[in-house]
Amino acid sequence: MTVSSLHPRDELLALMERIYRYRMTTTSGGNLSIREENGDIWITPARVDKGGLRREDIVRVRPDGTAEGERPPSSELPFHQAIYRARPDVHGIVHAHPVALVAFSMVRQMPDTRLFHQARHVCGAAGFAPYQLPGSQQLGQSVAGTFAQGFDCVILENHGVVTAGRNLQHAFHRFETLEFTAKTIIKARQLGEVRYLSEAEIELPGKKQKPLPAFDRGKMSSEEKELRRTLSEFVRRAYRQRLFISTQGSFSVRLDGDSFLMTPYQYDRGAVSPDDIVLVTGGKAESAKRASRAAPVHAAVYRAHPEFRSIINAYPVNATAFSVTSADFDTRTIPESYVVVRRVRRTPYGLQFEDPEAMANSISARNPALLLSNDGVLTAGRGILEAFDRLEVLESTAEALINCRLAGELSPISDQAIRELEVAFLGA
DSSP: OOGGGSOHHHHHHHHHHHHHHTTSSOSSOOEEEEEOTTSOEEEOBSSOOGGGOOGGGOEEEOTTSOEESSSOBOTTHHHHHHHHHHOTTOOEEEEEOOHHHHHHHHTTOOOOGGGSHHHHHHHOSOEEEOOOOTTOHHHHHHHHHHHHTTOSEEEETTTEEEEEESSHHHHHHHHHHHHHHHHHHHHHHTTSOOOOOOHHHHHHHHHHOOOOOEEOOOOOOHHHHHHHHHHHHHHHHHHHTTSSBTTBOEEEEEEETTEEEEOBTTOOGGGOOGGGOEEEETTEEETTOOBOTTHHHHHHHHHHOTTOOEEEEEOOHHHHHHHTSOOOOOOBTBHHHHHHHOSOEEEOTTHHHHOHHHHHHHOOSSSOEEEETTSOEEEEESSHHHHHHHHHHHHHHHHHHHHHHHHOOOOOOOHHHHHHHHHHHSOO
8 A cells, every 4th residue: 555645535544444443442432634735634523433434524624724524523633733733744643542552541651662672663752641621722732742842652641642653654653553562561561570671772673684785686486476475465464463563573485595585674564465575585685675674584594494484573462471571481271382382482682683593593393483582472384374373373372371360370281291292293
């Protein structure tokens, strides 16, 4: 989807549909807007079912305040207008009530985006706006005043969140990333002490990971075309399954030898197409494209492990909660978990950026899943489906382990049962 080619009505409609589909707002809650260069504001309407929004429902508000459309504009129009006045650089705003950020708003806290290097770079630090009556000029002044201080994400006390960006997609990426961060913190606090990154650690990926040099590719084989199609389908599936978010997640598949196909850098994971996938070979990426910054790690894993043909870096919220704590990840929960995921290792933060070869040596056929401290998880498999299934089972296991803590004490599968599983399913 090319945002610049969409009419504001269609862009607002598509994004509200995504927010509602993933339960990041309710039928009656939330509003989005776009400001055009001429000062026109396009905004979602008041009192319309967010699950049944039509393009005809979108309202245009002229700079003089005149509204054009079949519906009245959102009651929160005043704070959208106030933010645009305070921040000339902003051209898109997202306001909604996702449950994790609402929870933070209820306790007057902001999620600490130092949890992940990517969250810090996408969102910055979150600001806070004291409670004011929804739809009031006072709320507009409070919210706009916080944005004027330089914040791009603002928690509204006992209300929700507002994010802003250079366009609507940029604002949404901040919104989704901040909600993911908040969810992870809430889950992680059930496991133990949460680890946050230092400023030096946050800057480490940018210092260590550089774009791959380019090469001019030849004609595309039918095998490559098929793998591109399959890989892009699984990337979008990972997004739908909430194993990726729009700003985080890398997926690759080996083509042959030292060549593999990979997700592109800084591209919405929910909209990846076969043409967006990047060919990497011999440490170079096809020209006019940029591969994910995880490419050196994937290349190292493929070199070290010929049996692996697909690798995923992902950020499913429950497994990622384990990655930001020191809690033990015990896969001896149900047979599927142990057989598919096996034993999970943890790698220290920064290893993936500083020493890809050491990262590759941390994974193996007997340990095909890793917790990357403060950077999600990595799974590998003999093909796309196996790597993806392993990721799904890893996340399901993590969620069960977290829920188990509220249900009672974990009773793991016995050592004798584990030996039986290894003989029956793992050839041990």
